[in-house]
Amino acid sequence: MALLCSRMSRRLRALEICGLEHYYKLVVQPEQKKERAEMIDAITTNETRFFREHKHFEFLERRVVPRWLVDAQQGRRPRTIRLWSAGCSSGEEPYSLAMLMAANLPHDEGWDATTLATDISTKMLDHARKGIYNLAQSCEIPEALLKQFMLKDIATEEGQMKVMPGIQQMVEFRKLNLAHDPYPPRGHFDVIFCRNVLIYFDLESKRKVVEKLTRCLSRAGLLFVGHAENLGGINSPLRSVAPAVYARAGEESGF
Numbered sequence: 001m002a003l004l005c006s007r008m009s010r011r012l013r014a015l016e017i018c019g020l021e022h023y024y025k026l027v028v029q030p031e032q033k034k035e036r037a038e039m040i041d042a043i044t045t046n047e048t049r050f051f052r053e054h055k056h057f058e059f060l061e062r063r064v065v066p067r068w069l070v071d072a073q074q075g076r077r078p079r080t081i082r083l084w085s086a087g088c089s090s091g092e093e094p095y096s097l098a099m100l101m102a103a104n105l106p107h108d109e110g111w112d113a114t115t116l117a118t119d120i121s122t123k124m125l126d127h128a129r130k131g132i133y134n135l136a137q138s139c140e141i142p143e144a145l146l147k148q149f150m151l152k153d154i155a156t157e158e159g160q161m162k163v164m165p166g167i168q169q170m171v172e173f174r175k176l177n178l179a180h181d182p183y184p185p186r187g188h189f190d191v192i193f194c195r196n197v198l199i200y201f202d203l204e205s206k207r208k209v210v211e212k213l214t215r216c217l218s219r220a221g222l223l224f225v226g227h228a229e230n231l232g233g234i235n236s237p238l239r240s241v242a243p244a245v246y247a248r249a250g251e252e253s254g255f
């Protein structure tokens with residue numbers, strides 16, 4: 001509550017409003033769409049990094065991708081992979097996924113891996129779509145992927161790097177509030193990353209979000225949550241297959 005008040009106080013000062021009650025009366029007015037977006041930007045925590053919680057990316061590369069390769073070779077699955085980064089912040093997470101997919105599932109061998117990246121914050125989505133990051137973040141990206149997929153000193157200002165267009169084309173950014181908006185179709189995703197987002201929901205909202213995310217997983221699909229997040233106590237339709245990785249209960253995922 002103290003954190004929320006301190007974040008909101010900046011908004012109140014900017015609008016020269018004294019008191020949250022007055023602000024509330026303003027922000028609920030239908031024409032105040034822009035202010036509601038400002039409010040969301042003020043109260044959300046957008047911390048993220050490329051390849052954050054790298055064990056998840058290792059799990060994908062060492063355990064999941066090899067299975068997809070074998071299954072596709074044996075005609076048990078298509079070469080189409082659908083991923084979703086739900087709560088993508090400024091884009092580092094979906095671009096990390098896209099780089100990993102591009103490196104392991106070559107387009108010229110018929111693979112088509114796309115990532116839907118959603119967030120509640122318009123400001124974060126605008127940043128993410130540009131694909132421009134501080135060069136200091138380059139240490140977060142494995143060297144081979146950095147060389148292959150990031151442009152430095154080309155088409156960017158000094159001290160910046162840019163995601164290559166080929167990787168950007170693999171990611172579609174869209175605004176989606178996990179609490180209220182309609183979700184993508186049932187069974188659509190092989191992988192859903194919803195990491196360090198559930199932490200902001202109360203138990204009942206978390207249960208609903210996890211249930212809806214689970215419905216969006218394909219039968220063998222996997223849900224990745226943040227390592228600090230706990231799905232205990234919400235009676236979810238999932239079983240744990242690795243730290244902070246879940247598969248649909250009752251489905252054969254191979255893990």
Ligand SMILES: C[S@@+](CC[C@H](N)C(=O)[O-])C[C@H]1O[C@@H](n2cnc3c(N)ncnc32)[C@H](O)[C@@H]1O
Nearest residue numbers: 044047048087089119120121177178179195196
């Ligand atoms: C701490 S960041 C996590 C980013 C990334 N998933 C990671 O782990 O690095 C949390 C993100 O969740 C978003 N978020 C918070 N509540 C949300 C909601 N109800 N629907 C969609 N996104 C939400 C925030 O805007 C923020 O960008």
